[in-house]
Ligand SMILES: C[N+](C)(C)CCCC[C@H](N)C(=O)O
């Protein structure tokens with residue numbers, strides 16, 4: 001491990017540099033001499049001691065340094081996950097959580113969140129089929145993210161909004177709100193009613209598909225993680241006038257350990273590509289095709305029929321959803337959740353998130 005002296009001074013945990021009650025830094029980093037060097041360095045079994053030119057002493061537990069060094073972070077995954085295709089997911093027999101235990105027990109909530117974090121999808125069963133109960137569920141794990149679609153949304157195929165979701169047409173796999181600067185983290189679906197045929201929901205683990213691309217064509221994976229794209233939502237239907245724009249690559253990875261944390265994939269909402277130079281455009285289409293082929297492999301498709309009482313939570317940064325066309329009257333309610341607050345709940349229950 002290599003440490004910079006300014007870094008070592010900056011992270012000092014002494015009472016005058018760090019408030020351990022608020023977990024906030026008190027030291028003014030800008031007051032540290034950028035050429036600072038310790039006067040003395042001493043090491044015992046567990047601790048490293050620095051005495052700085054002004055006499056201030058900084059001590060570091062060696063364990064703390066191991067945990068927080070740049071080299072340490074490179075080895076560590078932020079979010080442990082189980083990547084899946086249909087067979088892996090079905091074999092895993094991931095249990096659904098019961099409405100009652102989800103709402104009333106810590107265990108139920110924790111099991112649910114653990115599965116959600118590992119697989120990017122999770123179900124709650126025996127939920128009374130109303131918008132109010134769906135809202136209660138959502139509020140148990142997070143804050144509802146209000147958007148142009150409302151807080152809780154409730155939709156049928158009435159084309160009340162200018163989007164294909166509000167029709168009976170099939171929707172190919174996609175993630176939602178790719179046209180936001182920060183796409184919604186979680187999506188909740190509860191089908192309250194369907195009198196008709198079709199309308200099954202399609203789920204595909206985008207991270208599994210991306211992993212296949214990384215294995216087979218690493219340079220294409222890299223291109224998909226570097227080239228920023230624009231997605232756009234333009235609506236002029238009835239009273240609804242909206243124009244949203246979001247820019248970012250299809251694959252978003254942490255720069256220090258290359259871990260994938262978000263996929264933005266929506267071919268319907270992808271806007272004109274005009275920020276990519278001529279010599280890159282064709283390579284980007286090739287890479288996008290490779291990813292699409294993976295996403296469309298039938299063995300990667302997990303199909304479910306949503307029914308009243310069964311609420312589905314989808315990690316919209318990871319798992320793509322779609323739907324089969326349908327006939328008849330179909331009512332879906334749900335909402336988006338703020339990602340930070342789901343992760344907050346998970347961490348408070350002792351989960352790695
Ligand atoms: C109906 N509901 C509010 C859930 C979503 C509508 C959003 C549809 C949009 N094309 C997208 O993929 O973001």
Ligand SMILES: O=C(O)CCC(=O)C(=O)O
Pocket residue numbers: 165171176201321322323332
């Ligand atoms: O109707 C459905 O099952 C889902 C439609 C959809 O993709 C959405 O609302 O985001």
Ligand SMILES: [Fe+2]
Pocket residue numbers: 165174175176321
């Ligand atoms: Fe969608």
